[in-house]
Amino acid sequence: MKLVSWNVNGLRACVRKGFLDYFHEVNADIFCVQETKLQEGQIELDLKGYHQYWNYAERKGYSGTAVFTKQKPISVQYGLGEENSQSEGRIITLEFEEFFLVNVYTPNSQRDLARLDIRLEWEDALLNHLKMLDEQKPLILCGDLNVAHNEIDLKNDKTNHGNSGFTTEERGKMTRLLESGFIDTLRYFYPDTDGLYTWWSYMKTVRERNIGWRIDYFITSNRLEDKLVDSQVHSEILGSDHCPIMLLLRKAQS
Structure with missing residues (x-):
């Protein structure tokens, strides 16, 4: 089974930059996107063979998530049942026979950390949501979690300590999540490999370097764990300031 996640930073713009070429080439069983930045009716994607599920932000041109899946889910839930997270379209939970799939676009705490408190509240609510699901069946969480967990996860770790996405508080919430019974799949396969980045500033030559x-x-x-085959970063794929990531799983024996 092949799953893909991509923060497209505006789906309409990404479509103009080759999103559909990658989408059809990769032929994922489940394809999750974050930061769609659109409202219902602003785009029509002809994705034959896929069911489409969208969670739009109330604010135009902001946030938003979507999931495209070949297999129809048993159920779909939007949001965490809290007003601030639902209104920003940040999460979709799909239930399948063997697992839950949770697609997330985590709030950014902002450069001046003005939203750090909101971010930390989100982390607590998300963990509660994941624990509740995990009691029922295994889950897969994917998306833009807006945190570099460890020093290996960003190029300039020394100069970014305490900055948005690399605060002690945000990193601590990620540690707590993983210690609650979850696996960071990329580090499971590549614990010591540096340079595996998924986001780059638009500043000149930053991505090239x-x-x-x-x-x-x-x-x-x-x-x-026994279903994990590989976890990949597709940094060669352009179209957004993020690149797609992929998870490969063994299907259950029928």
Whole structure:
């Protein structure tokens, strides 16, 4: 089974930059996107063979998530049941027979950390949501989690300590999540490999020099460990300031 996640930083713009070429070439079973930046009716994607699920932000041109899946889910939930997270279209939870799939666009705490408190509240609510799901069946969490967990996950770790996405508080919430029974799949396969970044500033030559951050993740329940095949970063794919990431799973034996 092949799953892809991509923060497209505006889906309409990404479509103009080759999104559909990648989408059809990769032929994922489940394809998740974040930061769609559009409202219902502003785009029509002809994705034959896929069911489409969208969570739009109330604010125009902001946030938003979507999931495209070949298999129809048993159920779909939008938001965390809290007004601030629902209104920004940041999360979609799909239930399948063997697992839950949670697609997330985590709030950014902002450069001056003005939204850090909101961000930390979100982390607590998200963890509660994941724990509740995990009690029922294994889960796969993917998306832009807006945190570089460890020094290996960004190029300039020394100068970024305490900055948005690399605060002690945000990193601590990620540690707590993983210690609650979950696997960071990329580090499961490549624990010591640096340069595996998923986001780069638009500043000139930054991406060419791979001065980036890893803030996009596939995280799974521990009990899916025996199903893990590989976790990949597709940094060669352009069209956004983020690149797609991929998780490969073994399907259950029928």
